[in-house]
Amino acid sequence: MPKLIKNGRVIDDAAQFLVLDEGQGPEALTLPDGPLFVPLAVWQAHRGALSGRAGLGVWLDSNENVEELDGNLDSISAIALNFPKFTDGRAYSAAALLRSRYGFKGEIRAIGEVLRDQFFFMQRCGFDAIQPKAGKYSDTQLEEALTSLKDFSTPYQAAIDQPEPLFRRVPRAA
Amino acid sequence: MYRYDPYDQKIVDERVAQFRDQTRRYLAGELTDDEFRPLRLQNGLYIQRHAPMLRIAVPYGLLSSTQVRKLAHIARSYDKGYAHITTRQNVQFNWPELKVVPEILGELAQVQMHAIQTSGACIRNITSDPFAGVAGDEYLDPRPWCEVLRQWSTFHPEFAFLPRKFKIAVNGAEQDRAVIQCHDIGLELKRNAAGEIGFRVLVGGGMGRTPIIGEEISDFVPWQHIITYNEAILRVYNRYGRRDNLYKARIKILVKALGVAEFKRQVEEEWAFGKDGANTLTEAEVARVAAHFTTPAYETLPGEDAGYAGQRAANTAFAAWARRNVLAHKVPGYAIVVLSLKNPTTAPGDITAEQLDLVAEWADAYSFGEVRATHEQNLVLADVKQADLFALWEKARATGLATPTFGLLTDIICCPGGDFCALANAKSIPIANAIQARFDDLDYLYDIGDIELNISGCMNSCGHHHVGHIGILGVDKNGEEWYQVSLGGSQGNDTSIGKVIGRSFAAAEMPDVISKIIDVYRAQRQNGERFIDTVRRTGLDPFKLGVYGEAALKERKQHA
Ligand code: HEM
Ligand code: SF4
Numbered sequence: 104m105p106k107l108i109k110n111g112r113v114i115d116d117a118a119q120f121l122v123l124d125e126g127q128g129p130e131a132l133t134l135p136d137g138p139l140f141v142p143l144a145v146w147q148a149h150r151g152a153l154s155g156r157a158g159l160g161v162w163l164d165s166n167e168n169v170e171e172l173d174g175n176l177d178s179i180s181a182i183a184l185n186f187p188k189f190t191d192g193r194a195y196s197a198a199a200l201l202r203s204r205y206g207f208k209g210e211i212r213a214i215g216e217v218l219r220d221q222f223f224f225m226q227r228c229g230f231d232a233i234q235p236k237a238g239k240y241s242d243t244q245l246e247e248a249l250t251s252l253k254d255f256s257t258p259y260q261a262a263i264d265q266p267e268p269l270f271r272r273v274p275r276a277a
Numbered sequence: 278m279y280r281y282d283p284y285d286q287k288i289v290d291e292r293v294a295q296f297r298d299q300t301r302r303y304l305a306g307e308l309t310d311d312e313f314r315p316l317r318l319q320n321g322l323y324i325q326r327h328a329p330m331l332r333i334a335v336p337y338g339l340l341s342s343t344q345v346r347k348l349a350h351i352a353r354s355y356d357k358g359y360a361h362i363t364t365r366q367n368v369q370f371n372w373p374e375l376k377v378v379p380e381i382l383g384e385l386a387q388v389q390m391h392a393i394q395t396s397g398a399c400i401r402n403i404t405s406d407p408f409a410g411v412a413g414d415e416y417l418d419p420r421p422w423c424e425v426l427r428q429w430s431t432f433h434p435e436f437a438f439l440p441r442k443f444k445i446a447v448n449g450a451e452q453d454r455a456v457i458q459c460h461d462i463g464l465e466l467k468r469n470a471a472g473e474i475g476f477r478v479l480v481g482g483g484m485g486r487t488p489i490i491g492e493e494i495s496d497f498v499p500w501q502h503i504i505t506y507n508e509a510i511l512r513v514y515n516r517y518g519r520r521d522n523l524y525k526a527r528i529k530i531l532v533k534a535l536g537v538a539e540f541k542r543q544v545e546e547e548w549a550f551g552k553d554g555a556n557t558l559t560e561a562e563v564a565r566v567a568a569h570f571t572t573p574a575y576e577t578l579p580g581e582d583a584g585y586a587g588q589r590a591a592n593t594a595f596a597a598w599a600r601r602n603v604l605a606h607k608v609p610g611y612a613i614v615v616l617s618l619k620n621p622t623t624a625p626g627d628i629t630a631e632q633l634d635l636v637a638e639w640a641d642a643y644s645f646g647e648v649r650a651t652h653e654q655n656l657v658l659a660d661v662k663q664a665d666l667f668a669l670w671e672k673a674r675a676t677g678l679a680t681p682t683f684g685l686l687t688d689i690i691c692c693p694g695g696d697f698c699a700l701a702n703a704k705s706i707p708i709a710n711a712i713q714a715r716f717d718d719l720d721y722l723y724d725i726g727d728i729e730l731n732i733s734g735c736m737n738s739c740g741h742h743h744v745g746h747i748g749i750l751g752v753d754k755n756g757e758e759w760y761q762v763s764l765g766g767s768q769g770n771d772t773s774i775g776k777v778i779g780r781s782f783a784a785a786e787m788p789d790v791i792s793k794i795i796d797v798y799r800a801q802r803q804n805g806e807r808f809i810d811t812v813r814r815t816g817l818d819p820f821k822l823g824v825y826g827e828a829a830l831k832e833r834k835q836h837a
Binding site: 189190197220225 | 307433
């Protein structure tokens with residue numbers, strides 16, 4: 104079963120991702136059972152039908168704006184943000200916006216080209232679930248990679264995981 | 278200057294450990310080249326022609342003598358005995374081996390230094406006025422603000438993978454000495470009419486292949502909000518900056534595409550959410566940081582040291598140096614000294630380990646133990662007593678650090694170019710040295726007066742050729758190295774981008790070309806005007822005529 108880092112631990116994860124083929128529209132649709140992430144376009148096209156579904160996830164590509172979900176976050180239990188390339192940093196802003204401005208409390212999952220040296224930044228921006236591509240890391244490597252979540256113990260600036268900057272958290276002597 | 282507390286030290290120590298492990302995984306084959314590249318770049322490590330190149334951060338150009346000694350030690354132990362001062366006030370080593378880089382970072386951490394975010398698509402080292410705190414025209418000292426911004430930008434989790442690099446510069450004086458108009462964000466620290474402290478904010482400036490002068494996006498952001506305002510700019514850029522084309526990925530392209538008014542609207546809309554948030558600065562934090570930049574223990578001295586005047590009168594070589602490389606200090610009896618790294622026999626900006634050790638010694642003896650690096654690739658001792666100048670000069674001269682040409686034609690800004698850089702179209706260092714060799718007559722240089730000549734080995738413009746009064750750019754013509762010349766660029770308050778004068782030249786022609794340009798200037802100048810003022814008044818035509826000749830110009834017109 105695919106692995107997932109959730110709240111700092113490696114767990115098995117059964118969620119499936121619906122991916123539209125090139126040129127395939129979101130209209131016709133047979134959804135598999137079980138935990139599922141659908142693309143934004145599918146969610147938008149079938150909002151009514153999908154909103155009753157338990158454990159529904161929506162995944163966004165890096166060029167899709169979280170604003171498209173605004174106002175409808177209650178019916179979504181998880182949002183996955185895709186990193187088409189690990190150097191594409193848009194999802195960091197997307198996650199931070201979901202947590203702060205839009206108050207999203209459900210799971211935010213990093214998918215796509217997700218590498219351990221990005222874990223620290225992801226966690227700081229509000230990702231609580233991190234899913235490297237299947238086969239990217241062996242089980243042992245993934246366990247080892249958990250240390251990357253803790254690369255820095257006392258960051259300077261406020262972010263989602265630590266909403267106060269260092270200068271408000273601790274008294275610093277001049 | 279700023280001294281680390283245990284929190285600062287821990288972050289840097291943890292970075293060393295992190296990079297040690299990343300390097301280990303890379304060498305063990307667990308990280309691919311592509312995966313390792315941004316990691317090493319965010320530690321200033323390029324893979325170059327001969328070896329990796331390591332760029333070390335010198336936050337806003339400030340160094341302690343202890344740090345300078347450590348750089349000397351690194352140059353000796355891990356490199357070929359020298360270091361290079363870059364056009365963004367940093368230090369580069371050209372020859373370290375990849376596997377020892379974690380060692381070097383460990384050594385740097387011992388003296389509160391690092392290579393964090395000196396490259397890569399992140400917020401880079403913040404640059405500033407090399408005369409901060411000592412210049413007479415200063416409104417407010419930019420250094421505490423630079424340090425506050427340094428801490429905020431260090432490992433900022435949202436902005437570690439921007440579309441492209443992001444450079445911030447801060448200036449707090451009447452004269453801009455930090456090139457703020459050519460930065461992604463340029464900040465002018467100032468007081469508003471009510472006497473409150475804040476920043477004029479410029480955005481979207483930059484050099485590279487599309488040189489653009491930054492535009493004002495706010496005329497006053499109160500100091501409390503400068504971090505949240507920067508975050509708003511960066512968030513808009515991170516979300517909407519182009520990622521499909523490396524050459525169009527800088528914020529300047531986004532600002533141009535949207536127009537500054539629309540970009541500002543988006544930033545202000547974003548800022549409405551972040552403003553007054555947790556990253557809003559507190560008086561206590563600013564006071565804490567500012568306490569590191571207190572006035573040194575200056576003595577009460579007469580404005581003109583009698584001995585200094587006598588030494589100048591008695592020694593023409595000393596007088597020449599004092600005239601160019603010694604600048605007015607805001608405290609009576611003190612002076613700012615530029616230690617020139619433009620000795621014609623070495624690459625502009627290069628300094629040997631022995632020289633570094635000596636500079637550290639002079640800093641301790643004469644300048645409160647501090648040294649500054651300038652974007653013009655020189656070093657500065659900012660607080661020297663006039664009475665000590667002669668002794669300092671004798672020592673500097675003995676080791677080749679007293680070239681008396683600060684601000685003159687041969688004080689060339691020059692990128693490493695084809696000798697080191699894998700991106701180069703052409704070499705730049707030999708061109709600089711050839712021009713320096715041609716113009717070796719001091720009286721002649723003084724007659725030419727204030728002028729800036731900048732050389733880049735390719736369109737990336739590391740050598741600031743766009744803003745040189747004379748700019749030289751290495752171009753590739755059928756695999757050969759050629760040089761394009763532009764005139765009329767300028768940094769500072771009246772920043773402008775130079776214009777190309779015509780067809781490019783072979784390396785061997787370059788000293789003659791510069792001679793011809795200077796001849797035109799000397800023939801055209803009125804009332805002792807500076808080179809740049811002549812170019813602005815006459816336009817390029819007389820210079821084109823002087824360089825290409827009438828016949829060549831006519832022929833070109835016919836072909837055009
Ligand atoms: C040797 C390896 C180097 C490489 C591979 C390199 C790469 C680049 C690239 C690609 C750009 C253009 C970025 C853009 O505008 O989009 C650039 C610009 C620049 N680099 Fe370098 N560079 C190198 C060395 C240096 C050195 C040694 C310095 C300082 C002496 C330097 C300082 C700068 C500056 C000041 C700019 C232009 C400022 C601006 O982007 O607005 N670089 N560099
Ligand atoms: S301007 Fe070009 S040649 Fe010079 S250092 Fe920069 S990238 Fe290299």
